[in-house]
Amino acid sequence: xxxxxVRRLLIDLEAxxxxxxxxxxxxxxxxxxxxxxxxxxxxxxxxxxxxxxLKVLPPALQEKYKAEVQGFxxxxxxxxxIHGLFNGHLEKQGLPNDWAPRIQEKMKMxxxxxxxxxxxxxxxxxxxxxxxxxxxxxxHDRMGDCEPRLxxxxxxxxxxESEHKTTAFDIYRAAGGDEEWRLKWFRRITxxxxxxxxxxxxxxxxxxGTLWRWSTWKSGASYLFGQRGLIxxxxxxxxxYFRADFHPREQDDTLSRNWLRDNAAQYTRVGAAA
Numbered sequence: 001x002x003x004x005x006v007r008r009l010l011i012d013l014e015a016x017x018x019x020x021x022x023x024x025x026x027x028x029x030x031x032x033x034x035x036x037x038x039x040x041x042x043x044x045x046x047x048x049x050x051x052x053x054l055k056v057l058p059p060a061l062q063e064k065y066k067a068e069v070q071g072f073x074x075x076x077x078x079x080x081x082i083h084g085l086f087n088g089h090l091e092k093q094g095l096p097n098d099w100a101p102r103i104q105e106k107m108k109m110x111x112x113x114x115x116x117x118x119x120x121x122x123x124x125x126x127x128x129x130x131x132x133x134x135x136x137x138x139x140h141d142r143m144g145d146c147e148p149r150l151x152x153x154x155x156x157x158x159x160x161e162s163e164h165k166t167t168a169f170d171i172y173r174a175a176g177g178d179e180e181w182r183l184k185w186f187r188r189i190t191x192x193x194x195x196x197x198x199x200x201x202x203x204x205x206x207x208x209g210t211l212w213r214w215s216t217w218k219s220g221a222s223y224l225f226g227q228r229g230l231i232x233x234x235x236x237x238x239x240x241y242f243r244a245d246f247h248p249r250e251q252d253d254t255l256s257r258n259w260l261r262d263n264a265a266q267y268t269r270v271g272a273a274a
Contacts (some may be wrong), residue, residue, distance in 0.1 A: 002166055004071025004075055004164050006075055006078060006270050007267040009153065019093055019208070022143055027201075027210075027216045028144070031201050031220075037200055038099045038103060039079060041103045043080040047077060049168070050073065050122060050171055053168075053175050056175055069171070072164050079157055086153065095208070097200075106192070116172060119175060120181050122172075123172050123185075124185050126161070126168050128190075130251060132161075132230070132234065137158050137259055139233075156259075156266065159255075159260050162256035165248040183241075183242060237251060
């Protein structure tokens with residue numbers, strides 16, 4: 001079991017944000033904007049899946065995981081709220097969110113189905129966010145001269161994603177989820193996640209008027225495939241998910257724990273959500 005603390009981030013997201021808030025870089029800004037656009041809808045799906053998954057467990061296991069699930073829900077609900085505020089700024093900047101409606105449409109396939117499918121999808125997504133989070137914490141300098149409020153927001157979110165990366169996986173296993181469907185959904189989520197992220201990033205750049213600039217493509221190639229590139233450095237931990245004996249706890253969370261310890265002044269502890 002994992003003890004999960006719910007935190008309230010102490011940043012002001014009411015004041016306007018610069019259009020290219022990520023160090024003036026169009027690609028990195030568009031990329032992170034795209035990720036944020038998926039979070040409120042996606043995290044509500046994760047919350048509902050884990051909450052419903054807990055309900056199908058035997059009473060003894062419900063008691064075992066109850067506190068952890070409450071912490072998971074509290075953290076994800078806080079992420080949903082913060083990114084909802086951030087996305088409001090993107091909407092004012094004229095950036096259309098096409099990703100969230102696609103997620104909502106895909107979610108309809110689970111209506112009335114076995115909750116274990118939703119748990120497998122959640123566990124797959126949580127693996128993606130966990131390896132992205134660890135990469136961001138290790139390479140936070142690559143955000144450049146980022147708007148301070150937003151750098152704090154992304155690193156706080158990363159630290160908590162790493163912190164609760166085992167919850168959906170454990171509930172899936174406790175509910176009797178098997179290896180075949182765990183891996184089937186991971187393959188599908190890999191395709192959905194990467195294609196939708198690329199699509200929304202391109203939409204953001206097109207709307208921004210920076211899609212066809214050489215500097216945009218140069219930045220994207222370096223950020224994703226360079227020596228410290230996101231895809232280059234996360235391929236191995238992504239692949240680990242296919243091991244039969246894989247468990248998310250194997251992935252080192254030292255950077256997450258260190259960030260939360262060293263940046264305690266950036267948040268307050270508010271407990272767990274019901």
